[in-house]
Amino acid sequence: MSRQKIKLDYRRFGIFGRRHVTENDAFQNASQQVVKLHDLLLAGKDSLLKDKDVVMTGWKTDSPFVSISKLDAIQETARKLAFQIDDFISIGIGGSYLGIQSTIDAVKGSIELTNMLPKEKRKSPRIFFLGHNMDPAYTSRVLEIIKGKEIGAVVISKSGGTVEPAIAFAVTKNLMEKSYDAKKVAERIVAVTDKAKGALKKLADEMGYQTFVVPDNVGGRFSVTCPVGLFALAVAGVDIKEFIAGAKFAEEQVRENRYEKNIAMLRAVMRFVAHKHMGIDIELASTGIYDLRSTTMWMNQLGPESEGKNGEGLFIVPQYYTREAHADGQLIQQGKRNIAELFLMVEKPGVDVTIFGKGTPVEYLDGKGMHFANTAFVEGLRDAHYEGGVPTMSYILPQLDAYTMGMLYQYEMNAIALSGLLLGQNPFIQPGVQQYKNVANARSGKPGTEDAQAAMKQAEGKLNSRFII
Numbered sequence: 056m057s058r059q060k061i062k063l064d065y066r067r068f069g070i071f072g073r074r075h076v077t078e079n080d081a082f083q084n085a086s087q088q089v090v091k092l093h094d095l096l097l098a099g100k101d102s103l104l105k106d107k108d109v110v111m112t113g114w115k116t117d118s119p120f121v122s123i124s125k126l127d128a129i130q131e132t133a134r135k136l137a138f139q140i141d142d143f144i145s146i147g148i149g150g151s152y153l154g155i156q157s158t159i160d161a162v163k164g165s166i167e168l169t170n171m172l173p174k175e176k177r178k179s180p181r182i183f184f185l186g187h188n189m190d191p192a193y194t195s196r197v198l199e200i201i202k203g204k205e206i207g208a209v210v211i212s213k214s215g216g217t218v219e220p221a222i223a224f225a226v227t228k229n230l231m232e233k234s235y236d237a238k239k240v241a242e243r244i245v246a247v248t249d250k251a252k253g254a255l256k257k258l259a260d261e262m263g264y265q266t267f268v269v270p271d272n273v274g275g276r277f278s279v280t281c282p283v284g285l286f287a288l289a290v291a292g293v294d295i296k297e298f299i300a301g302a303k304f305a306e307e308q309v310r311e312n313r314y315e316k317n318i319a320m321l322r323a324v325m326r327f328v329a330h331k332h333m334g335i336d337i338e339l340a341s342t343g344i345y346d347l348r349s350t351t352m353w354m355n356q357l358g359p360e361s362e363g364k365n366g367e368g369l370f371i372v373p374q375y376y377t378r379e380a381h382a383d384g385q386l387i388q389q390g391k392r393n394i395a396e397l398f399l400m401v402e403k404p405g406v407d408v409t410i411f412g413k414g415t416p417v418e419y420l421d422g423k424g425m426h427f428a429n430t431a432f433v434e435g436l437r438d439a440h441y442e443g444g445v446p447t448m449s450y451i452l453p454q455l456d457a458y459t460m461g462m463l464y465q466y467e468m469n470a471i472a473l474s475g476l477l478l479g480q481n482p483f484i485q486p487g488v489q490q491y492k493n494v495a496n497a498r499s500g501k502p503g504t505e506d507a508q509a510a511m512k513q514a515e516g517k518l519n520s521r522f523i524i
């Protein structure tokens with residue numbers, strides 16, 4: 056397929072019947088501000104860009120410009136592994152998981168359905184994700200499905216110590232050790248982690264696993280375009296050179312275009328004005344495309360984990376249409392007016408289904424494609440929501456391929472980084488997530504958390520047992 060650009064349609068981002076966002080008094084000021092913030096982002100010169108001492112902008116300055124030889128090396132390891140296996144397990148959580156599923160779903164088709172196709176049709180191993188939850192039922196079902204198959208795995212963790220993927224890795228490794236000798240297990244496992252630190256790096260070195268490095272200057276939710284995403288995508292048969300070419304094109308557009316023509320800057324400014332000056336707290340990430348549902352989940356991670364600090368931040372909520380139109384569509388249309396909406400639209404679907412409507416209630420659609428009906432309904436929802444008081448904008452994706460997804464991620468990572476900075480937040484840290492990890496580690500009895508365990512017991516002792524009925 057030929058490469059085409061993503062468009063941003065923000066004609067409806069405003070208060071219906073009153074004014075467009077560009078007429079809001081705060082818009083001009085924020086537009087000037089965003090250009091300066093982008094200069095800082097590019098130069099890496101602001102304390103709000105750092106996690107500890109590291110400037111966290113590698114996703115912008117390095118990942119889209121990775122050398123072809125590095126991509127070749129990743130592709131070669133992936134090709135060798137994919138050739139030997141039936142099933143591939145990708146282990147990780149948060150940024151070490153969501154971008155991979157989002158890209159595979161969009162480019163190859165949603166995995167839970169694609170996995171059911173015969174191998175000749177898939178042309179790549181079946182893909183399973185572990186480590187994004189601690190649910191024994193889910194995990195045991197996956198292990199049951201892959202038992203007896205030729206298995207390969209990637210375990211991804213920047214810190215190397217996150218408990219969810221560590222548990223999933225322990226059970227996967229155990230399963231593999233029952234089927235293969237130590238040498239074969241080592242050949243079938245790849246680790247993507249820090250270059251030197253962390254428990255996973257230590258284990259990988261001891262066991263002789265091949266490793267790829269998560270760069271210091273790339274945080275989890277900004278890592279889909281670095282080895283975190285690239286290795287698993289290559290195993291799944293996604294063209295990673297096209298993927299990076301899309302990211303590079305979008306990055307160049309963000310750097311070169313004036314803000315009036317700049318997708319990332321405009322989106323950042325509109326989100327900021329909506330949140331600070333129009334009473335918007337929630338941004339729906341909506342799509343009628345089944346294969347983009349996990350992309351809306353990737354957005355749901357990127358935005359809130361980057362911006363949600365110091366009592367601020369837009370909460371991004373995935374919406375899958377038209378299913379949700381028959382559920383929370385009611386609240387979106389008529390509930391509290393604190394919602395904006397971003398649509399992910401696709402111009403050319405990979406496939407279409409003709410509607411044979413003669414003699415049925417949809418006779419008027421006879422001969423039309425389902426894509427026509429789907430687009431009409433999602434555009435109808437967009438218009439109805441706008442008229443009901445929900446400012447809406449749309450990313451218009453030309454098609455679903457690796458190039459387009461690379462572009463989309465690069466625009467969105469820039470947009471979220473910039474809207475976080477407009478809010479005065481550091482988009483590259485996640486102290487709240489660390490807080491959860493500390494409490495959960497204490498609850499599960501991790502050595503070294505004895506003080507937190509005692510504090511937890513004390514706090515629990517103060518709760519009133521009358522309130523359990």
Ligand code: PA5
Nearest residue numbers: 149150151212213214217275276
């Ligand atoms: O964006 C982030 O930093 C997080 O969502 C991480 O990706 C997530 O917590 C997983 O961390 P790690 O890769 O260290 O296991």
